[in-house]
């Protein structure tokens with residue numbers, strides 16, 4: 404039987420693909436012991452490779468001072484993986500039957516007071532709760548890819564969740580440097596993906612209706628509002644957009660403009676024709692860089708932004 408100190412220290416990661424491998428790297432960097440359960444035969448080599456690649460950037464972000472990339476073990480049995488873990492991060496594929504089967508398997512092995520957070524992007528908490536006899540330990544803990552770099556986690560519980568589970572999850576996330584928000588009501592896509600979807604819908608509309616190229620719409624974002632949004636959220640920024648009168652003056656001055664723009668925003672459907680148009684535009688936007696090169700440059704810029712802004716938050 405694990406001691407409570409060992410339990411506090413020990414994290415189970417269930418599913419270690421794109422998201423679970425990144426969570427593993429971050430938990431290790433923060434000094435936690437990680438146990439991974441994943442059904443893939445090559446999981447150990449792929450996760451170890453992921454951690455090795457992620458570690459230098461975690462070091463650059465000064466997130467590894469307590470960490471040891473070797474404090475990880477791989478377990479081929481889900482129940483054994485969660486035994487003794489105070490916190491479990493689930494990142495198996497986004498299919499309700501896979502999540503339910505896993506929950507059903509591990510439920511008897513979850514220690515009293517432990518919390519399991521699901522990374523699910525599309526499935527809702529209530530859809531996942533249907534896989535439990537008693538879903539009290541389950542919360543939503545939805546990260547943004549890659550979780551070891553992007554601070555946000557969206558956390559949610561509801562009336563079936565243990566009263567302290569959301570607060571416990573938030574405390575664990577805070578202890579590893581994450582920024583959490585609370586989702587108060589269940590909606591598809593939670594909060595951040597809906598914001599992304601709204602912006603991408605209009606980006607697609609602008610391209611498909613001939614207003615600007617893929618390259619220029621992307622540029623308009625990273626050289627314009629995207630840079631500001633990395634500093635502050637849209638409503639706070641507009642509070643600064645009309646001088647000393649703040650948001651109240653901004654709303655008075657610009658409500659007609661926004662209402663007119665909203666009435667004109669597009670509602671495209673992402674069909675084959677539109678996908679082809681975006682795909683033919685992406686080569687101009689990426690200028691022949693491979694996906695690996697682009698990803699490395701994206702991560703380097705994210706790390707630079709995070710480092711530069713850390714003491715200004």
Ligand SMILES: NC(=O)c1ccc[n+]([C@@H]2O[C@H](COP(=O)([O-])OP(=O)(O)OC[C@H]3O[C@@H](n4cnc5c(N)ncnc54)[C@H](O)[C@@H]3O)[C@@H](O)[C@H]2O)c1
Pocket residue numbers: 417418419420421422423440441442443493494495496497501505522523524525545546547548
């Ligand atoms: N990819 C993203 O951008 C992103 C972002 C945020 C959240 N999420 C969410 O994270 C979760 C995982 O997504 P992903 O992109 O990492 O998927 P993925 O397919 O890359 O990884 C899933 C992993 O789960 C393993 N797996 C499959 N069945 C399993 C089982 N029964 N038990 C244990 N492991 C099993 C697979 O071998 C694989 O390694 C999903 O719920 C997804 O919605 C994804």
